[in-house]
Amino acid sequence: MIGRRDMLASIGGAMALSVVPGRAATTDMPGLDFVYEAIVTLEPTEEIGPTPIGTRRRVPITGGTFAGPRIRGTVVAGGADWQLQRADNWTVIEADYMMRADDGTPIHVRNVGLTNSRVPGATSRYLRTVPSFEAPIGPHDWLNQAIFIGTIGAPPEDAPKPSVRIRVYRVT
Numbered sequence: 001m002i003g004r005r006d007m008l009a010s011i012g013g014a015m016a017l018s019v020v021p022g023r024a025a026t027t028d029m030p031g032l033d034f035v036y037e038a039i040v041t042l043e044p045t046e047e048i049g050p051t052p053i054g055t056r057r058r059v060p061i062t063g064g065t066f067a068g069p070r071i072r073g074t075v076v077a078g079g080a081d082w083q084l085q086r087a088d089n090w091t092v093i094e095a096d097y098m099m100r101a102d103d104g105t106p107i108h109v110r111n112v113g114l115t116n117s118r119v120p121g122a123t124s125r126y127l128r129t130v131p132s133f134e135a136p137i138g139p140h141d142w143l144n145q146a147i148f149i150g151t152i153g154a155p156p157e158d159a160p161k162p163s164v165r166i167r168v169y170r171v172t
């Protein structure tokens with residue numbers, strides 16, 4: 001029979017192992033679930049110019065479509081991506097726009113990210129975003145209840161130009 005002192009020592013040892021740096025439990029490792037791919041149409045970039053914190057650009061969003069396993073619909077015209085090229089040549093992306101699911105649900109999207117696309121000598125392109133959603137309570141409120149990450153890349157060959165391909169993943 002295990003005594004109370006032995007049981008407490010075992011629990012303490014297990015707790016100590018769980019906080020040892022470099023020994024994360026597999027349940028602590030986040031995963032990714034694909035949410036949707038969007039093809040977002042754009043107007044040409046408008047150069048705003050130098051500001052005290054960097055060079056500002058605005059990219060108007062004119063529409064598009066999105067589709068994934070649990071959701072699909074259209075990107076609503078009227079949003080924009082406000083980009084800020086910093087002194088280190090990294091660009092901060094701040095897109096704010098609306099989507100409308102096929103069932104009519106409006107969904108507000110704020111997609112903030114970072115890219116090195118204008119960094120001289122960069123050997124690879126880094127472009128990641130953190131989209132956040134505001135959906136009404138109902139069939140799509142699961143978008144309000146998770147953290148998401150995204151990628152932005154070139155559109156498919158047959159996509160309208162100019163446009164971008166956005167892929168969004170839920171962090172599990």
